[in-house]
Amino acid sequence: MAQVKICGLREPEHVTAALDAGARYLGFNFFPKSPRAVSGAQAAELADMVPAGIARVGLFVNPEDALLESVLAEVPLDMIQLHGGETPERVTEIKARFGLPVMKAVGIATQEDLPQLIDYGTVADMLLVDAKAPKDAVLPGGNGLAFDWRLLVGRRWLKPWLLAGGLTPANVAEAIRLTKAPGVDVSSGVETAPGQKDSGLIRDFIAAAKEAP
Numbered sequence: 049m050a051q052v053k054i055c056g057l058r059e060p061e062h063v064t065a066a067l068d069a070g071a072r073y074l075g076f077n078f079f080p081k082s083p084r085a086v087s088g089a090q091a092a093e094l095a096d097m098v099p100a101g102i103a104r105v106g107l108f109v110n111p112e113d114a115l116l117e118s119v120l121a122e123v124p125l126d127m128i129q130l131h132g133g134e135t136p137e138r139v140t141e142i143k144a145r146f147g148l149p150v151m152k153a154v155g156i157a158t159q160e161d162l163p164q165l166i167d168y169g170t171v172a173d174m175l176l177v178d179a180k181a182p183k184d185a186v187l188p189g190g191n192g193l194a195f196d197w198r199l200l201v202g203r204r205w206l207k208p209w210l211l212a213g214g215l216t217p218a219n220v221a222e223a224i225r226l227t228k229a230p231g232v233d234v235s236s237g238v239e240t241a242p243g244q245k246d247s248g249l250i251r252d253f254i255a256a257a258k259e260a261p
């Protein structure tokens with residue numbers, strides 16, 4: 049059964065909805081330009097609601113050490129998600145310095161992008177296979193854009209991975225069926241407007257992912 053990450057949570061009711069429906073990963077966004085960004089204090093309150101066994105993931109984009117230090121001093125995260133242009137060397141450095149597993153996002157548009165998944169698979173603990181953001185996008189993820197999932201058919205990576213990018217309650221089962229993704233990650237597909245999560249959509253998404261063949 050596919051595991052589910054709900055990303056960009058900001059409200060206690062949506063954390064409860066995700067936990068009750070069976071999410072395995074909950075994402076808190078620390079990228080200031082995102083409509084889903086939370087402060088350390090907000091995230092600490094949400095993180096306290098999460099039982100053992102469910103991973104609290106902090107999303108960062110090209111973070112400096114000072115940001116990681118200040119967030120980790122306040123929020124008990126279980127994993128760091130790196131969603132910018134962090135190099136493999138920077139992934140290794142962050143893992144060593146902060147002692148947490150790292151999930152590295154890789155943007156995919158064409159098959160030329162796929163070798164990055166091999167490179168990052170040697171250093172990251174998990175891979176997040178997302179749609180490549182448009183060149184002029186403000187956000188490097190969370191844009192509700194999908195890529196051609198057929199690029200992933202028959203591929204295997206060195207590390208556990210999640211599929212992301214434009215997933216919704218309506219298309220997630222087909223995405224899992226086609227790619228055989230062991231897990232999926234969603235942000236805008238469970239929202240009614242940017243940054244506005246919806247408990248019903250969260251439940252529908254998780255149910256559809258768990259029922260996927």
Ligand SMILES: O=C(O)c1ccccc1N[C@@H]1O[C@H](COP(=O)(O)O)[C@@H](O)[C@H]1O
Pocket residue numbers: 055056075077079082083084107109131178187188189190191192193212213214215233234235236237
């Ligand atoms: O969600 C955001 O605002 C965001 C900002 C900066 C980097 C990544 C972000 N979100 C991640 O992108 C994937 C895909 O998003 P979507 O479902 O297509 O909206 C999401 O799962 C987050 O991990």
